[in-house]
Amino acid sequence: MRRKLLAIPLALCTALAAVAVGVPAQADPIGTLACPSIPANHDPAITLIVYRVARAHNVNDKVLLSAFEAGWVESHMNNLPCGDKSSLGVFQQRWDYGWGTPEQIMDPVYATTQYVTRAIVCDSNNPGFTAGQVAQCVQRSGFPDRYDQVAAKARTLLAEAARTHAIAGGSPTDVTGDGRDDVLTFTQNGLADVYVATSTGSAFAGTSAKWNDFFSIGGETASSGDVNGDGRDDIVTFAHSNTGDVYVALSNGSAFGGGQKWHDWFAPGAEIGAVGDVDGDGRDDLVAFTHNPAGDVYVALSTGTSFGPGQKWHEFFSPFGEYPAVGDVDGDGKADLITFTQGPASAADVIVARSTGTAFGAAQKWHDLFAVGSELPRVGDVNGDGKDDIVTFTCDANADVYAAVSTGTSFAGTTVKWNDFFCLTGEFPYLGDFDGDGRDDIVVFTKGATNDVYVGLSTGTAFAGGAKWHDFFGLNGEATL
Ligand SMILES: [Ca+2]
Ligand SMILES: [Ca+2]
Ligand SMILES: [Ca+2]
Ligand SMILES: [Ca+2]
Numbered sequence: 001m002r003r004k005l006l007a008i009p010l011a012l013c014t015a016l017a018a019v020a021v022g023v024p025a026q027a028d029p030i031g032t033l034a035c036p037s038i039p040a041n042h043d044p045a046i047t048l049i050v051y052r053v054a055r056a057h058n059v060n061d062k063v064l065l066s067a068f069e070a071g072w073v074e075s076h077m078n079n080l081p082c083g084d085k086s087s088l089g090v091f092q093q094r095w096d097y098g099w100g101t102p103e104q105i106m107d108p109v110y111a112t113t114q115y116v117t118r119a120i121v122c123d124s125n126n127p128g129f130t131a132g133q134v135a136q137c138v139q140r141s142g143f144p145d146r147y148d149q150v151a152a153k154a155r156t157l158l159a160e161a162a163r164t165h166a167i168a169g170g171s172p173t174d175v176t177g178d179g180r181d182d183v184l185t186f187t188q189n190g191l192a193d194v195y196v197a198t199s200t201g202s203a204f205a206g207t208s209a210k211w212n213d214f215f216s217i218g219g220e221t222a223s224s225g226d227v228n229g230d231g232r233d234d235i236v237t238f239a240h241s242n243t244g245d246v247y248v249a250l251s252n253g254s255a256f257g258g259g260q261k262w263h264d265w266f267a268p269g270a271e272i273g274a275v276g277d278v279d280g281d282g283r284d285d286l287v288a289f290t291h292n293p294a295g296d297v298y299v300a301l302s303t304g305t306s307f308g309p310g311q312k313w314h315e316f317f318s319p320f321g322e323y324p325a326v327g328d329v330d331g332d333g334k335a336d337l338i339t340f341t342q343g344p345a346s347a348a349d350v351i352v353a354r355s356t357g358t359a360f361g362a363a364q365k366w367h368d369l370f371a372v373g374s375e376l377p378r379v380g381d382v383n384g385d386g387k388d389d390i391v392t393f394t395c396d397a398n399a400d401v402y403a404a405v406s407t408g409t410s411f412a413g414t415t416v417k418w419n420d421f422f423c424l425t426g427e428f429p430y431l432g433d434f435d436g437d438g439r440d441d442i443v444v445f446t447k448g449a450t451n452d453v454y455v456g457l458s459t460g461t462a463f464a465g466g467a468k469w470h471d472f473f474g475l476n477g478e479a480t481l
Pocket of ligand 1: 281
């Protein structure tokens with residue numbers, strides 16, 4: 001059973017049906033329906049879709065900001081089935097002014113594509129324009145100054161979308177199959193290159209070692225996992241968008257093969273995609289969190305050559321605002337669900353739903369104070385007992401790293417610091433067993449001006465101080481694992 005990308009309001013469906021049977025435009029309520037009011041708050045799914053589509057077009061920072069300014073001014077970032085005169089959708093585009101059909105405009109992927117392709121031209125023709133002037137160039141509003149006035153709000157929404165898009169709870173990266181995890185970077189620009197630096201046990205070797213020259217464009221979710229069960233981790237990318245395609249490129253130990261479509265409708269739109277072996281057959285599967293108020297979780301099992309049909313494995317887990325992840329927390333060989341609620345200290349819970357092999361069981365609270373606020377949580381087996389543990393990085397001036405280890409039924413340890421200087425603001429942390437001793441270690445990609453990679457090896461009860469394992473890997477804007 002295929003899932004619909006986006007729920008279109010019932011009233012709109014009726015109106016669209018009227019269009020389909022050829023009712024004259026004058027009688028068509030679509031595009032003539034004034035909005036009784038505009039929601040006060042943004043729809044997080046819409047902001048994430050606008051972000052992903054803009055990234056897929058490799059827009060610069062100014063054009064990206066302009067899209068958020070326009071979306072906030074026009075609809076407060078909601079996919080409105082109504083508007084002034086014939087205006088519709090997140091950017092309030094008009095079907096009778098060449099923006100597309102009402103159905104097209106109500107697809108936020110289409111609407112954003114229309115916006116950004118025009119904004120790219122406006123920006124390129126007018127290099128001195130502000131973001132708000134770029135927005136006005138596209139929108140041709142009667143109130144041209146409104147876009148720049150909302151820049152601060154637009155930046156806040158943009159930061160939220162970027163953070164949500166970058167959710168990466170943990171997936172293995174041993175692409176050579178030697179038992180030591182390696183590091184990957186996806187450029188996610190117009191080139192869409194994938195580089196690998198392989199672990200020697202004490203450093204990452206290889207600079208500019210390209211393993212694939214076109215995989216995972218901007219706005220996609222780049223991940224990794226052993227999807228065909230040969231002991232080497234492969235790369236996986238979720239296109240999201242309105243295609244829901246999932247591509248795989250298999251590792252042969254020294255390169256990734258060409259991208260192959262393994263699923264054509266999984267984790268579309270604003271869903272979060274993850275990889276893990278949920279049925280314990282040795283092949284990593286797909287997991288999608290709808291990450292909306294419904295909180296559904298879908299699985300597509302690997303057959304070794306493709307992913308099977310999407311099946312709902314949980315009815316309510318990790319709604320928007322929470323940080324979902326996948327890992328085997330009870331050590332039975334089947335990957336489980338983990339979500340970090342990320343509230344303030346009074347509401348920073350960690351919830352688990354264990355895999356039975358055919359579904360995820362009831363949600364259980366395994367920790368009640370972990371990964372507060374904007375910390376970056378990760379999942380991995382840091383003490384090497386076969387059960388995945390949880391780690392959180394403050395990634396601020398404190399640069400603290402906390403861990404809580406799995407007992408099989410809970411995570412033990414509150415405010416137990418495993419390292420007190422690792423991951424500063426703007427850096428990206430991850431986990432992996434880089435020296436192959438069976439315990440997951442910490443890694444950080446500094447990006448910024450230095451592009452260094454540091455590793456802190458696990459002793460089983462702490463992470464050693466960071467040692468530089470590579471001095472040029474994972475540049476700004478790239479996705480690193
Ligand atoms: Ca599997
Ligand atoms: Ca399990
Ligand atoms: Ca463990
Ligand atoms: Ca290790």
